[in-house]
Amino acid sequence: MERKIKSKDGREIITSMTISPLRDSEGQITGASRICRDITTLKKAEERLLLAARLSSLGELSAGVAHELRNPLSGIKINMQILARQKDLAEAERRLLKSTQEGIDKIQKIIDDMLNFARPKPANFKPENINDVISHSIAIIQDKFKRANISLIFSKEENLPGLFIDAHQIQQVLINLMLNAQQAMEKGGTLTIRSAHHENGGVKITIKDTGSGIPKEHLHKIFDPFFTTKSEGTGLGLSISLKILENHGATLEVQSEVGSGSVFTINFPPERTCEV
Ligand SMILES: Nc1ncnc2c1ncn2[C@@H]1O[C@H](COP(=O)(O)OP(=O)(O)OP(=O)(O)O)[C@@H](O)[C@H]1O
Numbered sequence: 560m561e562r563k564i565k566s567k568d569g570r571e572i573i574t575s576m577t578i579s580p581l582r583d584s585e586g587q588i589t590g591a592s593r594i595c596r597d598i599t600t601l602k603k604a605e606e607r608l609l610l611a612a613r614l615s616s617l618g619e620l621s622a623g624v625a626h627e628l629r630n631p632l633s634g635i636k637i638n639m640q641i642l643a644r645q646k647d648l649a650e651a652e653r654r655l656l657k658s659t660q661e662g663i664d665k666i667q668k669i670i671d672d673m674l675n676f677a678r679p680k681p682a683n684f685k686p687e688n689i690n691d692v693i694s695h696s697i698a699i700i701q702d703k704f705k706r707a708n709i710s711l712i713f714s715k716e717e718n719l720p721g722l723f724i725d726a727h728q729i730q731q732v733l734i735n736l737m738l739n740a741q742q743a744m745e746k747g748g749t750l751t752i753r754s755a756h757h758e759n760g761g762v763k764i765t766i767k768d769t770g771s772g773i774p775k776e777h778l779h780k781i782f783d784p785f786f787t788t789k790s791e792g793t794g795l796g797l798s799i800s801l802k803i804l805e806n807h808g809a810t811l812e813v814q815s816e817v818g819s820g821s822v823f824t825i826n827f828p829p830e831r832t833c834e835v
């Protein structure tokens with residue numbers, strides 16, 4: 560029998576309970592014994608394994624579909640471009656063409672994201688200065704933040720070890736996390752990126768926003784592919800990021816409170832550090 564209970568220190572733990580009869584020397588039942596075991600860690604590992612299996616079959620399926628869609632879509636795109644070149648189009652026809660082209664671009668992005676998720680490009684690991692990688696990522700989306708009334712703070716620790724990473728892929732992760740933060744701060748706010756030594760000898764990066772926060776019931780779903788709460792979202796940003804980080808031996812954790820904001824933490828283990 561499995562049950563969720565609150566431990567003395569307030570944590571929710573999963574326990575497995577076995578009840579067996581106690582018998583005397585004649586075989587008569589004289590009582591019962593109850594053994595309770597904390598199986599939280601075991602359950603969590605089981606959940607992660609199941610998720611991994613689910614993701615890999617889903618990944619294969621979506622890659623197949625995405626791949627098949629790619630060629631007809633580029634055909635449609637070219638046809639649209641040829642039509643748009645016509646000079647004698649009425650205003651209404653131009654508007655139709657424009658919105659069709661925007662739709663095609665959106666589909667193209669979803670297909671690219673799906674292929675990227677299912678068949679990520681092999682990583683090209685090199686020794687990198689992580690503060691430089693963060694600075695580059697910030698430079699790419701700085702304007703977006705200004706327009707959205709968000710102040711950006713980069714608090715970097717100097718003298719960090721080098722990291723043996725694919726800078727391009729880690730940049731993609733940082734941009735995904737920063738975009739999510741921006742989208743969660745609709746009325747503006749503050750985004751703080753911090754790089755620091757981890758007490759275990761690795762490197763820790765935190766991305767903290769003062770946005771809407773994530774409701775408890777969504778927290779375990781946000782890394783699932785296609786989970787999104789946004790009308791314009793695909794729901795692949797976090798699952799691609801998690802996959803890239805796992806391939807780097809790194810972890811991604813989230814803490815969030817509705818109304819005050821979220822913190823995403825990337826931990827690069829000591830084995831990833833190197834000389835730069
Ligand atoms: N910083 C954040 N603050 C609040 N909610 C967040 C934050 N980051 C992620 N989420 C929640 O997690 C969901 C999944 O995020 P994810 O990046 O995977 O997809 P998306 O942003 O919805 O779409 P996509 O990234 O594909 O454009 C979001 O829709 C949102 O509900």
Ligand SMILES: [Mg+2]
Nearest residue numbers: 735739796797
């Ligand atoms: Mg996103």
